[in-house]
Amino acid sequence: MKSLAYSVLLFVSLSSSCWAQISTADQLDQQGLAATCANCHGTNGKGVPNASIPLISQLSSEELLAQLLAYKSGTRSGTLMPQLTKGYTDAQLESIANQLGQKP
Amino acid sequence: MNNSRRHFLAHSAAGLSLLGGFSSFAQASLGKAQILVIGGGFGGATAAKYLRLFSNNTANVILIEPNASFLSCPMSNFVVAGMRTMADITSPYEGLTKHHGIKLIRDSVSAIDPDKKTVKLSSGSVLSYDKVVLSPGISLMMNSIEGLAKANQAGVTLQAWKAGPETLMLYKQLAAMRDGGVFAISIPEAPYRCPPGPYERASLVANYLKQHKPKSKVLILDANQDITSKGALFKKAWAEQYSGLIEYFPSHNVAGVDAKTKTLRFEVQDDVRADVLNVLPAMSAGEIAIKTGLANANGRWVNVDFLNFEATAAKDIHVLGDAIQTAPLMPKSGHMANQHAKVAAAAIIAQLNDWPINPAPVVNNTCYSFVNEHAAVHVASVHQYDAQAKTFKSVPGAGGLSSESSNTEASYAWGWAHNIWADTLA
Ligand SMILES: Cc1cc2nc3c(=O)[nH]c(=O)nc-3n(C[C@H](O)[C@H](O)[C@H](O)COP(=O)(O)OP(=O)(O)OC[C@H]3O[C@@H](n4cnc5c(N)ncnc54)[C@H](O)[C@@H]3O)c2cc1C
Numbered sequence: 001m002k003s004l005a006y007s008v009l010l011f012v013s014l015s016s017s018c019w020a021q022i023s024t025a026d027q028l029d030q031q032g033l034a035a036t037c038a039n040c041h042g043t044n045g046k047g048v049p050n051a052s053i054p055l056i057s058q059l060s061s062e063e064l065l066a067q068l069l070a071y072k073s074g075t076r077s078g079t080l081m082p083q084l085t086k087g088y089t090d091a092q093l094e095s096i097a098n099q100l101g102q103k104p
Numbered sequence: 105m106n107n108s109r110r111h112f113l114a115h116s117a118a119g120l121s122l123l124g125g126f127s128s129f130a131q132a133s134l135g136k137a138q139i140l141v142i143g144g145g146f147g148g149a150t151a152a153k154y155l156r157l158f159s160n161n162t163a164n165v166i167l168i169e170p171n172a173s174f175l176s177c178p179m180s181n182f183v184v185a186g187m188r189t190m191a192d193i194t195s196p197y198e199g200l201t202k203h204h205g206i207k208l209i210r211d212s213v214s215a216i217d218p219d220k221k222t223v224k225l226s227s228g229s230v231l232s233y234d235k236v237v238l239s240p241g242i243s244l245m246m247n248s249i250e251g252l253a254k255a256n257q258a259g260v261t262l263q264a265w266k267a268g269p270e271t272l273m274l275y276k277q278l279a280a281m282r283d284g285g286v287f288a289i290s291i292p293e294a295p296y297r298c299p300p301g302p303y304e305r306a307s308l309v310a311n312y313l314k315q316h317k318p319k320s321k322v323l324i325l326d327a328n329q330d331i332t333s334k335g336a337l338f339k340k341a342w343a344e345q346y347s348g349l350i351e352y353f354p355s356h357n358v359a360g361v362d363a364k365t366k367t368l369r370f371e372v373q374d375d376v377r378a379d380v381l382n383v384l385p386a387m388s389a390g391e392i393a394i395k396t397g398l399a400n401a402n403g404r405w406v407n408v409d410f411l412n413f414e415a416t417a418a419k420d421i422h423v424l425g426d427a428i429q430t431a432p433l434m435p436k437s438g439h440m441a442n443q444h445a446k447v448a449a450a451a452i453i454a455q456l457n458d459w460p461i462n463p464a465p466v467v468n469n470t471c472y473s474f475v476n477e478h479a480a481v482h483v484a485s486v487h488q489y490d491a492q493a494k495t496f497k498s499v500p501g502a503g504g505l506s507s508e509s510s511n512t513e514a515s516y517a518w519g520w521a522h523n524i525w526a527d528t529l530a
Binding site for chain 2: 019021022024025028029031032033035036038039040041042043047048051052053079080083084085086087088092
């Protein structure tokens with residue numbers, strides 16, 4: 001019984017990161033690209049709560065992409081994000097938004 | 105016991121594959137390959153975690169690190185300035201073992217044999233590997249300054265540039281200093297670990313002195329011709345907040361230390377005496393990288409293939425973080441080491457899966473510095489891989505500096521610290 005409880009716990013903790021399974025080179029490249037955001041926004045977009053950096057995990061892919069593009073074009077202001085988004089191509093920002101955003 | 109006997113008797117923690125009579129040179133498949141990550145700092149710990157994440161938790165990853173917990177250099181200047189404790193910059197390694205199934209060996213690597221593909225630990229154990237990820241950080245070239253090795257051993261000078269006991273010792277020296285005393289920090293020629301780090305330290309020490317010992321002075325003795333990072337922002341803060349307290353001296357290259365009189369000698373200028381001496385000598389890749397023959401950039405830094413961070417001097421040894429000869433405009437930072445780790449981890453998993461390696465990786469850097477306890481500034485950059493030049497190039501028009509220091513940036517800086525610690529370790 002004990003070991004079952006443990007394995008359930010383990011499963012919960014491993015799966016709590018909601019990490020998508022990677023089964024192609026393309027998926028790996030996309031996860032790698034999205035992981036460049038994790039230093040500030042948390043592993044797989046799940047940031048530390050109350051750490052003052054805006055949490056992005058509740059946003060949909062569409063919302064994320066809209067905000068990333070707004071930072072890049074300058075219609076949304078900020079400290080770092082306008083500077084960082086300008087370094088990524090639109091296609092890269094779209095891929096990141098698809099990886100980190102909530103799918104409906 | 106002689107070395108070969110110790111080698112013969114080698115044993116290791118349960119469940120690790122031991123050195124057999126031979127090692128295979130064919131590419132092992134993902135599930136079978138043994139990946140040794142050496143060094144659990146920003147680069148190594150992140151690599152270990154992402155090797156597991158990118159392989160759907162199937163990669164066989166062993167992390168070798170002598171320290172019981174992770175000690176963060178970022179935010180360590182707050183400890184030096186008495187505003188935070190060591191506990192605030194310490195994180196456990198437990199997350200990596202518990203949440204990510206990484207095997208942890210608390211030991212240090214004494215030798216790597218790239219031909220036999222083995223790694224020897226200080227305890228005497230020998231492990232074989234298919235892949236090594238090496239992120240040993242820096243070593244401080246104590247012999248580059250006459251008298252420094254001895255002075256530092258005696259605790260007369262301190263470096264505190266690797267977070268650890270010296271971080272707290274430096275604070276204790278500062279706390280014991282008389283009001284009206286002199287704190288001197290010397291900076292080696294770039295490249296060194298964390299370009300803005302010494303200027304942030306000077307600012308926070310000045311912040312402490314202003315409150316507790318206002319007659320004192322901070323001298324910044326910089327071997328470089330000017331401030332190497334965020335120059336205008338630091339100068340503005342010093343003029344506005346620490347006028348008469350901080351004095352900045354460019355092109356001051358320390359040549360010698362007299363421990364008895366606490367005096368620094370320079371190549372050109374007059375001697376400087378101080379009460380607390382924080383001497384940062386020139387730096388190079390961590391000792392194990394040099395010993396293994398990987399440091400083929402001036403004998404100091406490791407050249408790597410930027411697509412997978414494999415050392416150009418040895419196959420299947422991937423080197424990250426401060427130890428490498430960085431791409432142009434790429435700083436030696438913890439943020440950068442974390443980003444290197446993800447590129448390397450993805451490339452290693454691709455290789456072991458027999459997939460093509462991502463031909464166009466991208467990395468970014470963000471680095472915050474505090475100018476006082478409550479205000480910070482940042483510098484940011486994005487680096488895209490350039491296939492023709494075979495290096496990362498920072499994207500023109502992207503990145504940049506803060507327009508001014510602010511409390512908002514200070515709260516983001518702490519947010520960054522908590523998030524990168526979690527991304528690296530939890
Ligand atoms: C005062 C200060 C402030 C800083 N502030 C920032 C900041 O705000 N933002 C930022 O991004 N960066 C900052 N940095 C820089 C950052 O600390 C480094 O760039 C980062 O630690 C580099 O990561 P690394 O993995 O290369 O090395 P490290 O993090 O130093 O890790 C190296 C690890 O390898 C282990 N090791 C070494 N040799 C062996 C061996 N033979 N066997 C096994 N293990 C070994 C060590 O014990 C250590 O744990 C700062 C640095 C300083 C000094």
